[in-house]
Amino acid sequence: MTKGAAVASIEFKRVEKRYADSPPTVPGLDLHIRDGEFMVLVGPSGCGKSTTLRMIAGLESVTSGELWIGDRLVNDLPPAARDVAMVFQNYALYPHMTVFDNMAFGLRVRKQPESLIKSKVEQAAETLGLADLLGRKPGQLSGGQCQRVALGRAIVRDPQVFLFDEPLSNLDAELRVQMRGNIGRLHREFATTSVYVTHDQVEAMTLGARIAILNRGELMQVGTPMELYNDPDNVFVAGFMGSPPMNIVPVQNRGVGLKNSLLDLPRTDLDGLAGELLLGIRPEKLCPAVGAPDHWPRLRAAVEMVETLGAEMLVHLGDGRERMIARLPGLQLLTPGQTLELALDPDAIYLFDTQNQRRIRAVQPIAVAEPC
């Protein structure tokens, strides 16, 4: 079912979207989505990711710039002519039609022969496990089933591009994991270019071949999930990826080391950097002091709160001024108020500029993928 010659890459060239006189929702986006790629747009609400998706669909106009799908400039192309299919957050099924009619609607509008429609719909229903539900109406289906019908409606049309607008937000946690699997499997099977919008970074990490992180309409970084996790370009990406997010605390650069009320890191390679810096360290790089290498700097802080997750626990630490979260093995018994001594992997720190929030790449973390 893979599209043969039709290359359906998507290219944003300085694409801007603004409504009336308000500041632009998307102030000028450059993004290339490759043919057959699964691209996830992720960011907090109001970051312009849905607007970006809707511009691809043609449901929002492009204010300026160029938007290409394959070799076609689609700025002024109506949605119907773009050959894209979209799955909506609230399913957007036609409530008065049966599942079969819902999935057949697009094909019927395009005047396909009824025999072809029947075989396509039945095949899609088989793939999605909807074969027994074809005669039902959406009102008689569960949320997960509705979303599968919406998926089916998209795949029967065999479009050049799939668009997903937070399709799993209305489902409960268990179903979400299951549907995530379904969507991933479908993409491997059809290998159609897909753009997926979500605010959930777990969804983004698990589904995306590449992830584009947006904030206030600006593209913060594009990359594979591991690139974004291990090599964030700026404070926003560092703080967005990972759960709990990276600890980011202000530190003083004294030339011989980094220091704040919690930390004291001897470093000699920081000449020429500003006096005020932001230090980032992942929660899993803070380890119990006992058993940590001797040269790792220690830090002592009071336990503010403990979130027990079973195999591990998230310990919130603070000294009144700075706060950090450590991900520790869930073996010890900790009570709030108790003082804890932790060791910090000095090679796993990230430094950011306080002013422009960008990463200072002069300092690279070394042991990136190794938890303690």
Next chain:
Amino acid sequence: MALTRFAGAFGVQIGSPADLCPSYAKGDAMNAIVGWAKRSVPIRPTRVGRILRDICSWRFALLLFAGLIVIYPLLWVVSLAFSGQQALQLVELPEGAGFWQQLAALVPLPQQWSLDNFRAVLTEQPFMRWLFNSLVVALSTTVVGLGLSCTAAYAFSRFKFPGRERGLMLFLISQMFPAVLMLIPLYVIVVQWLGLGNTWLGLVLVYAITALPFCVWMLKGYFDTLPYEIEESALLEGASRFTIFYKIILPLARPAIAVTGLFSFMTAWNEFILASIFMDDESRYTVPVGLRFFVSDYASEWGFFAAGSILVSIPVILLFLALQRFLVSGLSAGAVKG
């Protein structure tokens, strides 16, 4: 005179149920005794007890009174229609009739039951003709009105165009004036300019258009509640605006369309003043105008009038029954976003 008698007779009736019913006190005493025996279990009055208590409350008396006020005139019409006579009086009162005789005269029951009035209305009078006129006018009004208001309401609900807000506001403002104000302008436009006096078309146009503001607001309110993503989804699937409107929006808006259609139909079916002014020719009368014909300066055929009124109500009642299930969902729709 009849009214004071009626009120007097009634005063006795409303006074009584409340006085006669000490079941409240009785119930309380019972509760107290049983409660004393089984203190921990709260006593619930039995079903019959509850019904008795409800019947004897002042609320019930009030409802009964209000109900009678509504139903009493209807009962009179029914009795008149089935009395077989033309007179407004059902019972001949002798000179110096006593209180009970006067009271009995108030009860709307004919001395003998007969279908003569119905038979006469349907055969001797051009009633069937009028009924047909009304039906044509009301149905056409509904079709034309719904056609115009559905499309207009959809545009108001979904499209952004200059004058959208103002148009909606103007529709509202037009509803603030009494309809009689438009009588003369409408007469001038429809009869003198367009020459549509004495025609069905004239009436249909006027009815459909005067009902338009209400219909548009009603339908727009409902269209607003339909999620726009459904249409966007259809748009992406290649459906045209008209296909979306026809295949998706209209079927989904059935409750609102039913209510609006019913409203249009009833407006046209019951309207009297415009029809009486536009229609000069007796064969062109609609039913309300024709009914007036029975009780004019020259005639007082109240029996025919009553029988005709009942015949007129039947289609509306049937329509209401048929559309009942839409009414609740339709009227409340648009009020709360689902």
